[in-house]
Amino acid sequence: MEILKERIRKEGKIKEGNVLKVDSFLNHQMDIELFSEIGKEFKRRFEGAEINKILTIEASGIGIACVAAQSFHVPVVFAKKTQTKNIAGDVHTTKVQSYTHGRIYDIIVAKEFLGEGDKVLLIDDFLANGKALEGLIDLVEKSGAELVGAGIVIEKGFQAGGDALRGRGIRLESLAIVESMDEKTGRIVFRGDAANK
């Protein structure tokens, strides 16, 4: 998605530890006009697929998912992160290891909002090691819902998450896949770029 890549090249900041900061338009300040284009692109890529629910995870996935949902005309459910010890029996739950914070947290979805008959598209802003997405997939599987695929705004192609999920047969549509980025020069190469061949 060219307008997205241009935006990442222009405003993305590469930080130590393979961090790509895009908080001017994606996950702190949010450019809603861009989100609308992103939603249309997800719709185009999943054209013809039967989808009746979008599932995302708090917090930064919610904005993208809600705007994208307008192209799909389906409700959005967001998985909640919780550190609560006692999880009630009326939720699906799984554990996710946070790469950034190094700790493990639970994510939950109420059973009444995810279950058999649901055809689910996952949406999130970032995919790196894939732990959050794996958690969402696990919730879908536990619920008996059908996983249609996942739409990701930015995938870090140099981390293992995306290719591992593709290897499992998950349909993964990432709108910009960063193949490499250089903290010193600020250069970002996307998968499929001519410069990358």
Add this chain to the structure above:
Amino acid sequence: MEILKERIRKEGKIKEGNVLKVDSFLNHQMDIELFSEIGKEFKRRFEGAEINKILTIEASGIGIACVAAQSFHVPVVFAKKTQTKNIAGDVHTTKVQSYTHGRIYDIIVAKEFLGEGDKVLLIDDFLANGKALEGLIDLVEKSGAELVGAGIVIEKGFQAGGDALRGRGIRLESLAIVESMDEKTGRIVFRGDAANK
């Protein structure tokens, strides 16, 4: 806003401790068509006001704010909740006391995304004791931005937050104000209802 009140009457669940659960359409599963109508209603109420940014707080405010922003054609910024001790100098920060959890947490917004020249509309899903909204107002004041007002989906009119903020001269537009609710009968009375006079 009548369609919102009808939805609350139909799907809202009253729980012990003055809890109103509306997670089938507002803050866990999210009805995006309803969000779109809510966004248009905020736009109608703030018609003529100069607004160039919407500020909300994670997590459940983000969906409403992003969909509403499509009616205003402005970016959204969400304040992040953090328990991190060392806050860098490049953020505005304030403390918020959580009514539900009884603890105090920090909320932050990067200085580059909120400051002088910004004319800010606050948006959130719920207003009860008003602590989260007070925190957002404090961030706006610290940043030097101008506070235009606040749009709230559901206000609990029987808690002190809303009227206290109106008393401070804050322009507050709540789309449904719950005046009373009865856990035993399930009856919900809204401010302005004939039954309430």
